[in-house]
Amino acid sequence: MFKKSLIKGRGAQQNVHNRFFELSHEQRDDFLEYCYKEGEIPDQNKTLYLPVFPKTIVNKVKSPDVGMAYSMNMYQGCEHGCIYCYARNSHEFWGFSAGLDFERRILVKKDAPKLLEAYIKRKSWKAYPIIMSGNTDCYQPAEQQFQITRQCLDVFLRYKHPVGIITKNALILRDLDMLKALAQDNLVSVNVSITSLSETTRRILEPRTATIKKRLETVKVLSDNGIPVNVMLAPIIPSINSHEILPLAKAVSDAGASSIAHTIVRLNGAIGEIFTDWIHKTMPDRADKVLHQIENCHGGTLNDSRFGQRMRGEGHIAKQINDLVALARLKYFKGKSIPKLNTELHEIYKDGQMKLF
Numbered sequence: 001m002f003k004k005s006l007i008k009g010r011g012a013q014q015n016v017h018n019r020f021f022e023l024s025h026e027q028r029d030d031f032l033e034y035c036y037k038e039g040e041i042p043d044q045n046k047t048l049y050l051p052v053f054p055k056t057i058v059n060k061v062k063s064p065d066v067g068m069a070y071s072m073n074m075y076q077g078c079e080h081g082c083i084y085c086y087a088r089n090s091h092e093f094w095g096f097s098a099g100l101d102f103e104r105r106i107l108v109k110k111d112a113p114k115l116l117e118a119y120i121k122r123k124s125w126k127a128y129p130i131i132m133s134g135n136t137d138c139y140q141p142a143e144q145q146f147q148i149t150r151q152c153l154d155v156f157l158r159y160k161h162p163v164g165i166i167t168k169n170a171l172i173l174r175d176l177d178m179l180k181a182l183a184q185d186n187l188v189s190v191n192v193s194i195t196s197l198s199e200t201t202r203r204i205l206e207p208r209t210a211t212i213k214k215r216l217e218t219v220k221v222l223s224d225n226g227i228p229v230n231v232m233l234a235p236i237i238p239s240i241n242s243h244e245i246l247p248l249a250k251a252v253s254d255a256g257a258s259s260i261a262h263t264i265v266r267l268n269g270a271i272g273e274i275f276t277d278w279i280h281k282t283m284p285d286r287a288d289k290v291l292h293q294i295e296n297c298h299g300g301t302l303n304d305s306r307f308g309q310r311m312r313g314e315g316h317i318a319k320q321i322n323d324l325v326a327l328a329r330l331k332y333f334k335g336k337s338i339p340k341l342n343t344e345l346h347e348i349y350k351d352g353q354m355k356l357f
Helices: 028-038 086-094 100-104 111-119 142-146 148-158 170-183 199-205 212-224 242-254 271-284 288-294 317-330
Strands: 049-050 058-060 070-072 106-109 130-132 163-167 189-193 229-236 259-264
Touching: 028 189, 049 142, 049 199, 058 086, 058 111, 058 212, 086 100, 086 271, 100 106, 106 142, 106 288, 111 148, 142 148, 148 170, 163 170, 170 212, 212 229, 212 242, 229 242, 242 259, 259 317, 271 288, 288 317
Parallel strands: 049 106, 070 130, 130 163, 163 189, 189 229, 229 259
Antiparallel strands: 058 070
């Protein structure tokens, strides 16, 4: 009898049903048994890069909880494979599963730089920070091949437009030259996501991300070069990384971070099913405990869509987490802050060069 094993290098361990499809696809045990007996591989576990051609690239963010007004995403889907990622649900709009498809079917927007340039050159546009990426990581592995993020940074630099970056990949240091040039005019800030100091935890939570050591080095290099860095301790997951808040805060402060932010994990839509399946396979000894504690933070459910509440949670476990983060700020970030980005230069550089008259 064959034994199911974990799919290596992936977060999700299944493809869940797309809620917009009437029909569903599943791998049956009898098919897997046949493959095992025949010595065949039922799943090649390969990543595919698929070009898409959207008409726009900059999104207006309506949520009051996320701290950004405009975002853009060069890629849809993310090979990092973070099991908790809220962006998984968005893959269903493209006709894919929020599970393994999200990690293995990466949609590539090669026209993003051209679309961005057209957007910020509009006469009606008033400069406001645009965040790369609000949904999936702009420095995920696909960026090594396509370099779309670097091309977009060139657009921001030429037009003196403020930009924020969210990533958990050390690949951002490839573009240190552009980041330093932007920082000279206070046009860039970086948010680096670090969820644990444990490599064991990182490998199962975020299988294809940069190591913790690399991420801490990234924070240090960026800050040493005058680029403001906020570290996102996000998400905090009870009984997985919740005990690391203070040591994490100290480590990123020592590396040069100017601030920290956090969220408490929430498992909306298909992510609840994906996470539940994953934790029973990877941490069976504490699966029920973790799931119940997450529910305790969100009014008895894994799914929480309430504005103003969903990111911070409620109940005694959420309060303990939020209080620890507040203590960490007092202890390790007193007097530190991220400067507000410069929105004054773009108007005179709207044509790609400084206006003289």
